[in-house]
Amino acid sequence: MDAIDTLIIGAGALGLACAARLARPGRSILIAEAEDLIGSHTSSRNSEVIHAGIYYAPGSLKAELCLEGRERLYAWCHEHRVAHRRIGKLLVAVNDAERGKLDALLSNAEACGVHDLQPIEQARLAELEPAVRGVAALLSPSTGIIDSHAYLQSLRAAAENQGAQLVLRTRVERLEPDADGWIASGTSSGDPFQLRAQRVINAGGLFAQQLAQCTLGLAGAHIPQLHLCRGHYFSYSGRAPFQHLIYPMPEANTAGLGIHATLDLGGQLRFGPDTEYLEHVDYRLDEGLCEPFAQAIRRYFPTLDSARLLPGYSGIRPKLSGPGEPAADFHIQTAEDHGLPGLINLFGIESPGLTASLAIAERVAHLHDL
Incomplete structure (x- = not known):
């Protein structure tokens, strides 16, 4: 043997x-x-995002290893010439009722050791991203994208x-x-x-x-116990209206962070993922999700042209928490x-x-x- x-x-x-x-x-x-x-x-x-470490429970492995991994990953990309870009992310409160969520994210990030988030108000948000609707935001300069x-x-x-x-x-x-x-x-x-x-x-x-x-x-x-959680992605044809990644506030009673907007290194805009629990691995993408996606996206991108929203791909997360359970x-x-x-x-x-x-x-x- x-x-x-x-x-x-x-x-x-x-x-x-x-x-x-x-x-x-x-x-x-x-x-x-x-x-x-x-x-x-x-x-x-997946979204091909290099995460800053904002959302995770302070003291958790996710929080600790995300911060350490982020710096190791940027260094690896430089050393091995892997295409990446520290593009930055905007976490957006679309109305005054969501300001509390923004404050909570800022406090959580700092408790996790992320100290570079920059609070910005509506006027500055409009300067950075004119197509985004929001009353306030957090700018995460450590967030990036990578060719996975x-x-x-x-x-x-x-x-x-x-x-x-x-x-x-x-x-x-x-x-x-x-x-x-x-x-x-x-x-x-x-x-x-x-x-x-x-x-x-x-x-x-x-x-x-x-x-x-x-x-x-x-x-x-x-x-x-394994909980398979599928997320769908839709691409947006034509020129992207954003320069940063755009994340809405995490949705209540879901397993995800909301349908966010990400860019790849070629400038292609895509939206996703949503969350759908499965019994078996299945990567099929339901084109009927286009309209629910459009409704969610219009909360922060009101001029979305749904005709430019095209089915992309899906991914599955190997979660250890089921529907309605804490992450x-x-x-x-x-x-x-x-x-x-x-x-x-x-x-x-x-x-x-x-x-x-x-x-x-x-x-x-x-x-x-x-």
């Missing part, structure tokens, strides 16, 4: 960031990805340059602890395989719980939690997972004493 040092399951941003951090000459690392391409799910179906695909490729290159090996179309279907670590069984391009690894990192994203259920010795009580934190599960040495499970790594990916990888390396 082939034996390696580390098996990383999943070649999204998390798995590849862990591989890039852990890979060294003389250290055998295998990244097993079930799909034909890297980053086929959550890592490539280029980022994934840079992580892959960094890992492979240090000796890590990526295998696609390879599905790990069973993990079994033994005296020398773990025995992983599954199929690779349709053929069965088995290998031994000293340590395993489950970075399966939407499928992390599925793998955990096939891990011998891992009690069901240690596998948090759950990242769950980095180690032997201290489940009693199985050499196994780390990464559960519920939704937004800001892309921003936090390098910080999560650093945390994983520390947990493995590497």
